[in-house]
Amino acid sequence: MLKGHIGMNNTIKTTTIVLAVTLLAFYLTLSGCEQQKIQRYGSVIGLRPEKIEEYKRLHANVWPGVLDMIKQCKIRNYSIYLGELEKDKYYLFSYFEYTGDDFDADMAKMAADPTTQKWWSFCEPCQSPIPTRKEGEWWANMEEVFHCE
Amino acid sequence: MLKGHIGMNNTIKTTTIVLAVTLLAFYLTLSGCEQQKIQRYGSVIGLRPEKIEEYKRLHANVWPGVLDMIKQCKIRNYSIYLGELEKDKYYLFSYFEYTGDDFDADMAKMAADPTTQKWWSFCEPCQSPIPTRKEGEWWANMEEVFHCE
Numbered sequence: 268m269l270k271g272h273i274g275m276n277n278t279i280k281t282t283t284i285v286l287a288v289t290l291l292a293f294y295l296t297l298s299g300c301e302q303q304k305i306q307r308y309g310s311v312i313g314l315r316p317e318k319i320e321e322y323k324r325l326h327a328n329v330w331p332g333v334l335d336m337i338k339q340c341k342i343r344n345y346s347i348y349l350g351e352l353e354k355d356k357y358y359l360f361s362y363f364e365y366t367g368d369d370f371d372a373d374m375a376k377m378a379a380d381p382t383t384q385k386w387w388s389f390c391e392p393c394q395s396p397i398p399t400r401k402e403g404e405w406w407a408n409m410e411e412v413f414h415c416e
Numbered sequence: 417m418l419k420g421h422i423g424m425n426n427t428i429k430t431t432t433i434v435l436a437v438t439l440l441a442f443y444l445t446l447s448g449c450e451q452q453k454i455q456r457y458g459s460v461i462g463l464r465p466e467k468i469e470e471y472k473r474l475h476a477n478v479w480p481g482v483l484d485m486i487k488q489c490k491i492r493n494y495s496i497y498l499g500e501l502e503k504d505k506y507y508l509f510s511y512f513e514y515t516g517d518d519f520d521a522d523m524a525k526m527a528a529d530p531t532t533q534k535w536w537s538f539c540e541p542c543q544s545p546i547p548t549r550k551e552g553e554w555w556a557n558m559e560e561v562f563h564c565e
Contacts, residue, residue: 309497309509326562334564343565348458348558351548352507360458360558362495362511399500409497409509413475415483416492 305364310406313395314357322393332382340377341367361406454513459555462544463506471542481531489526490516
C-alpha cells in the first residue's frame with residue numbers, strides 16, 4: 268500500500284470520528300436540557316390556626332412513600348407556602364408542575380394509593396377548604412393570570 | 417520518514433482530537449444542564465374586586481421593558497394566580513425563582529427602573545396589601561412549609 272493512501276485513510280477516519288463525537292456532543296446537550304411540556308397548578312386552602320404546628324411538623328418530614336407517589340404521578344417542583352392573610356386567618360398556597368399527559372388519571376392514581384390516603388388522614392383535619400371552591404375540590408384551583416419563563 | 421512513524425503520529429493525533437471533543441461533549445452536557453442555585457419566593461396581596469378585569473388585562477400583555485427587567489434581576493419561572501377566598505374577597509398569589517446572589521440588590525435595581533415604576537403605577541391601585549404584612553412589604557412574603565423537587 269502507498270504512503271499517500273495510508274495518510275488519506277487516516278484523515279477520513281479522523282474526520283469521521285470527530286464528526287460522530289461532535290454530533291454526540293450536540294445530542295447530549297440538546298436531549299439533556301430539552302424543555303419538557305409542563306402544566307402549572309396554583310391552589311389554595313385554609314389552615315386551622317390550632318393545627319399550624321402539626322401541619323408544619325408533618326411537612327418537615329413527609330413520608331417517603333408519599334413523595335414517591337408524587338413523583339410517580341409526574342408532579343415536580345412542588346412547594347407549599349403558609350400565609351396569615353388577616354389576623355388568625357391562615358391559608359396554604361401550593362404551586363407545582365405536572366409533566367404527564369393525563370392529569371386526572373394521575374390524580375386518581377395518587378388518590379388510590381393507601382400510603383397517600385393514610386397521609387391525607389393526618390393532613391385533612393388540619394385544613395379548612397375555602398367556601399368558594401368548585402364541587403369536588405379540596406384544595407381550590409386558582410386562575411393563572413400571569414406567567415413568564 | 418518511516419511509514420510506521422506516520423501511522424503512530426496519526427493515531428496520537430486522532431486520539432487527542434477524539435479526547436478533546438469528548439471532553440467538550442461532557443462539558444456542554446454538564447454546564448448546559450447544571451442545577452442552578454435558586455431561591456423560591458411565594459407572596460400574597462389582595463386584589464380589589466372592581467379592578468380584577470383591569471389587572472388581568474394588564475397582565476395578559478405585560479410591557480416588554482418590564483419583562484426584560486424581571487429577567488435582568490434574575491427572576492425566572494414567575495407565575496401569578498388569582499383566587500376568590502371568600503365571597504368578593506380576592507387575592508393574588510405569586511411564585512417565582514431567584515437565581516442571583518443578592519436578592520435585595522436586584523430588587524433595588526428593579527425598583528429604580530423607570531419603566532417598572534410606570535408599570536407599578538398601573539398595578540398598585542388594583543392591589544390591596546394584606547394587613548398582616550411586614551413593614552416595608554407590598555406583596556407579603558409567605559413561609560415555605562414544604563418543597564419537593
